[in-house]
Amino acid sequence: LAKTTQPISMDSYEGQEVNITCSHNNIATNDYITWYQQFPSQGPRFIIQGYKTKVTNEVASLFIPADRKSSTLSLPRVSLSDTAVYYCLVGDGGSQGNLIFGKGTKLSVKP
Amino acid sequence: DGGITQSPKYLFRKEGQNVTLSCEQNLNHDAMYWYRQDPGQGLRLIYYSQIVNDFQKGDIAEGYSVSREKKESFPLTVTSAQKNPTAFYLCASRSTSPPYNEQFFGPGTRLTVL
Numbered sequence: 001l002a003k004t005t006q007p008i009s010m011d012s013y014e015g016q017e018v019n020i021t022c023s024h025n026n027i028a029t030n031d032y033i034t035w036y037q038q039f040p041s042q043g044p045r046f047i048i049q050g051y052k053t054k055v056t057n058e059v060a061s062l063f064i065p066a067d068r069k070s071s072t073l074s075l076p077r078v079s080l081s082d083t084a085v086y087y088c089l090v091g092d093g094g095s096q097g098n099l100i101f102g103k104g105t106k107l108s109v110k111p
Numbered sequence: 112d113g114g115i116t117q118s119p120k121y122l123f124r125k126e127g128q129n130v131t132l133s134c135e136q137n138l139n140h141d142a143m144y145w146y147r148q149d150p151g152q153g154l155r156l157i158y159y160s161q162i163v164n165d166f167q168k169g170d171i172a173e174g175y176s177v178s179r180e181k182k183e184s185f186p187l188t189v190t191s192a193q194k195n196p197t198a199f200y201l202c203a204s205r206s207t208s209p210p211y212n213e214q215f216f217g218p219g220t221r222l223t224v225l
Contacts, residue, residue, distance in 0.1 A: 034213070041199070041219065041221070042216075042218065042219065043115075043201045043203070043216025043219055044154070044214075044216050045216070046213045046214070046215070049213065087153065099156075100156075101146070101153040101154035101155075102153045103151070103152060103153045104153055
């Protein structure tokens with residue numbers, strides 16, 4: 001399972017776009033890239049998943065370059081309620097489905 | 112509503128006692144997982160099960176046991192052999208259909224050993 005590296009923390013202000021980059025140099029051909037959000041004392045919540053190029057849903061966009069060794073989660077116009085820990089994970093999911101959760105990136109959104 | 116339930120939300124245990132954490136899902140998922148989370152840390156995998164009557168150890172299985180007698184249920188027992196059991200425990204399930212890495216998490220159980 002590929003390991004990931006992401007910043008420990010980030011600060012932002014309401015209304016700004018936030019980009020969180022994750023490195024996964026050893027990503028395998030079958031691996032997907034998935035991002036989760038976790039609020040204190042709650043279970044993580046799936047945000048977005050992608051394999052290559054760009055994926056967009058109602059809450060975020062995920063940018064993946066051609067070499068797939070990194071990915072960027074983009075949160076448009078963050079609000080205070082986006083303050084949370086964001087985890088980047090890679091895995092094929094199709095076998096054991098094991099996911100390695102690192103320490104994540106703690107995003108603090110200020111007014 | 113489909114989802115995962117965990118009970119209880121808070122649990123207190125005396126040292127030397129075993130305690131069982133409940134996890135139930137009605138999502139018809141084959142795979143289920145137990146994670147442990149310590150303050151300021153990520154999630155660590157304790158046990159997982161891909162199918163009924165089968166389960167595998169994760170990274171930190173020592174001091175824990177599980178069973179998977181029904182598809183919907185995956186209880187975790189924290190035994191007295193677990194030296195530092197105070198933590199936040201999360202149960203999750205996963206479909207074998209895309210998106211492959213989408214695990215659905217329960218609300219968690221916070222276990223405190225007194």
